[in-house]
Amino acid sequence: MAADIERMRHSFAHVMAEAVQHLYGGVKFGIGPAIEDGFYYDFLFPKPVTDEDLRTIEKEMRRIMAQNQSFVREEVSREQAREIFRDQPFKLELIEGLEEGTISIYKQGDFVDLCRGPHVESTKELKADAFKLKTIAGAYWRGDEKRPMLTRIYAYAFASKADLEAYLHMLEEAERRDHRKLGKELDLFSTHEEAGPGLIYWHPKGGRVRVELEKWWREEHYKNGYEILFTPHIGKSWLWETSGHLGFYKENMYSPMKIDEDEYFIKPMNCPFHMMIYKTSSHSYRDLPLRWAELGTVYRYERSGVLHGLMRVRGFTQDDAHIICTPEQIEDEILEVLRFSLSMWKTLGFKEIKAYLATRPADSVGEPERWDQALVSLRKAIDKEGLPYEIDEGGGAFYGPKIDLKVKDAIGREWQMTTIQFDFNEPERFDMTYVDKDGKQKRPYMVHRALLGSIERFFGVFIEHYAGAFPAWLMPDQVAVIPVAPTFDEYAKEVTANLRGKGIRAKAMLSEERMNAKIRDAQNQKIPYMVILGQREQDERTVSLRLRTGGQENGIALDAFTARALEKIETKALDL
RNA sequence: GCCCCUGUAGCUCAGUUGGCAGAGCAUAUCCAUGGUAAGGAUAAGGUCAACGGUUCGAUUCCGUUCGGGGGCUCCA
Numbered sequence: 001m002a003a004d005i006e007r008m009r010h011s012f013a014h015v016m017a018e019a020v021q022h023l024y025g026g027v028k029f030g031i032g033p034a035i036e037d038g039f040y041y042d043f044l045f046p047k048p049v050t051d052e053d054l055r056t057i058e059k060e061m062r063r064i065m066a067q068n069q070s071f072v073r074e075e076v077s078r079e080q081a082r083e084i085f086r087d088q089p090f091k092l093e094l095i096e097g098l099e100e101g102t103i104s105i106y107k108q109g110d111f112v113d114l115c116r117g118p119h120v121e122s123t124k125e126l127k128a129d130a131f132k133l134k135t136i137a138g139a140y141w142r143g144d145e146k147r148p149m150l151t152r153i154y155a156y157a158f159a160s161k162a163d164l165e166a167y168l169h170m171l172e173e174a175e176r177r178d179h180r181k182l183g184k185e186l187d188l189f190s191t192h193e194e195a196g197p198g199l200i201y202w203h204p205k206g207g208r209v210r211v212e213l214e215k216w217w218r219e220e221h222y223k224n225g226y227e228i229l230f231t232p233h234i235g236k237s238w239l240w241e242t243s244g245h246l247g248f249y250k251e252n253m254y255s256p257m258k259i260d261e262d263e264y265f266i267k268p269m270n271c272p273f274h275m276m277i278y279k280t281s282s283h284s285y286r287d288l289p290l291r292w293a294e295l296g297t298v299y300r301y302e303r304s305g306v307l308h309g310l311m312r313v314r315g316f317t318q319d320d321a322h323i324i325c326t327p328e329q330i331e332d333e334i335l336e337v338l339r340f341s342l343s344m345w346k347t348l349g350f351k352e353i354k355a356y357l358a359t360r361p362a363d364s365v366g367e368p369e370r371w372d373q374a375l376v377s378l379r380k381a382i383d384k385e386g387l388p389y390e391i392d393e394g395g396g397a398f399y400g401p402k403i404d405l406k407v408k409d410a411i412g413r414e415w416q417m418t419t420i421q422f423d424f425n426e427p428e429r430f431d432m433t434y435v436d437k438d439g440k441q442k443r444p445y446m447v448h449r450a451l452l453g454s455i456e457r458f459f460g461v462f463i464e465h466y467a468g469a470f471p472a473w474l475m476p477d478q479v480a481v482i483p484v485a486p487t488f489d490e491y492a493k494e495v496t497a498n499l500r501g502k503g504i505r506a507k508a509m510l511s512e513e514r515m516n517a518k519i520r521d522a523q524n525q526k527i528p529y530m531v532i533l534g535q536r537e538q539d540e541r542t543v544s545l546r547l548r549t550g551g552q553e554n555g556i557a558l559d560a561f562t563a564r565a566l567e568k569i570e571t572k573a574l575d576l
Numbered sequence: 577g578c579c580c581c582u583g584u585a586g587c588u589c590a591g592u593u594g595g596c597a598g599a600g601c602a603u604a605u606c607c608a609u610g611g612u613a614a615g616g617a618u619a620a621g622g623u624c625a626a627c628g629g630u631u632c633g634a635u636u637c638c639g640u641u642c643g644g645g646g647g648c649u650c651c652a
Contacts, residue, residue, distance in 0.1 A: 151579075
């Protein structure tokens with residue numbers, strides 16, 4: 001099936017190229033592969049094309065498909081291929097790059113393409129209503145910004161109309177959940193281009209979520225044997241030279257500022273600061289493991305074109321930690337971190353998690369035995385937890401192997417969040433040691449880890465996962481108290497005060513709006529519990545409860561409701 | 577950074593071949609005593625991103641700059 005759809009998509013790409021050839025004389029062809037949700041083809045057009053052209057091209061594609069053109073494979077010699085594509089500089093370049101042997105071309109209609117195949121037999125196998133041209137985008141030839149920029153046309157393509165529609169529906173759903181849109185609607189955060197793109201401003205409501213999250217995060221870290229550090233935001237160049245960042249991470253660091261006669265850099269990572277603390281005293285094996293965590297705010301340069309809401313920013317807070325331990329402890333430590341991470345994702349309501357194990361790249365530092373031991377401990381931990389995983393061969397950083405965890409959200413998208421990385425670089429550079437049982441100075445292992453990744457990015461994923469309707473414990477407003485008429489404002493205030501006294505974030509909606517408008521407002525703000533009260537409730541000291549999920553229960557004793565809400569909040573329940 | 581699209585009130589958007597700017601929501605004031613997703617009226621709110629050009633006249637056309645969105649990894 002997977003191969004079939006890929007073949008169809010690739011064939012669609014050829015049909016699009018044929019359509020383009022018919023419509024635009026002198027066009028030069030790049031490449032046109034199948035991709036995850038369709039296909040694209042890169043062209044060099046003689047004149048600029050716009051979105052308008054997409055419809056024209058689509059129409060021509062449908063016309064071609066209606067002719068039931070066959071895809072015909074032929075094998076030609078290198079010389080013949082050069083002759084066939086003599087006017088196609090990109091194809092000629094591709095031919096030069098081909099290994100010895102036969103060169104295949106595919107023909108359909110009056111279009112010929114250099115192509116390995118395979119393709120469908122005929123355009124008959126392609127559904128004219130199962131594709132849709134998406135966008136025009138610029139793309140450098142072979143992804144190299146020094147080469148010419150071609151015009152790439154992206155398209156969605158599926159085996160059937162139903163599949164295409166289901167996919168488009170998912171995209172609509174993604175748009176509905178877009179954290180930038182919800183962030184604005186729910187008044188959670190903002191960004192300000194005039195004050196600097198890629199920098200996040202947390203509003204009071206976003207702040208509430210963050211404070212609750214961090215409070216929990218700190219408690220969990222203390223429970224799991226961590227200590228929490230606070231370190232500076234800037235450090236002298238000595239620090240970054242020692243850590244090596246000025247060597248291998250400079251492109252992501254901001255220009256230094258001068259203080260007195262020294263250059264200081266704003267931190268892109270927290271680790272060198274933690275190293276400094278480690279170095280303030282000598283350490284015995286008895287002190288290890290050390291688990292030092294910090295919600296450390298770092299700044300990294302990202303090119304302007306890649307910034308995206310909360311997901312890709314220039315300043316963010318990592319939920320960072322460094323684990324410093326002996327070789328004997330490393331396996332247990334990795335397992336502990338992995339378990340800790342999984343338990344956090346479970347509490348947050350993310351159920352499907354997949355691991356990616358990245359191994360040693362060609363250029364790397366550190367002794368091979370350490371790499372081997374590290375990899376074994378990573379793999380064992382994954383196995384013990386029974387996580388599905390893939391191996392990313394050679395995908396580790398030069399300073400150590402790592403596990404990345406990707407979590408799947410409510411609409412099936414995977415997000416890379418947790419990362420657990422060995423570091424064989426900094427312990428050397430900072431000459432970290434501990435005194436072992438035998439009285440000798442030894443080099444500890446160090447692991448960097450971030451569980452949520454960054455608070456900003458996590459919040460973005462969290463917003464999209466829940467479409468803004470978070471579990472009650474993380475909701476900025478947990479209860480909306482709505483009197484049916486101003487006559488009952490006093491009782492509403494009393495109920496609100498009562499709830500707030502118990503630590504529940506309740507707000508009385510006392511404006512002159514009608515009750516219906518207040519309910520609508522509370523519902524749009526996704527407040528989990530709406531408490532509605534009038535004469536009957538006041539007389540009986542009860543409330544009428546409406547849930548944001550639509551359920552409704554009348555005549556609940558105030559105490560009973562309070563107990564229920566408290567229970568859901570304190571247990572971090574995912575339901576109401 | 578580069579390519580395509582885009583920039584009108586706090587927000588979401590209209591604005592028809594260039595003729596002194598519009599709606600809804602939100603805000604303010606007033607009226608409405610109301611039972612589970614918008615009660616009504618009035619008012620206030622904009623150098624139409626900025627700068628330059630064409631024109632009698634530019635939100636509208638052209639250019640530049642500054643933002644925003646989608647791409648720039650998927651190798652015949």
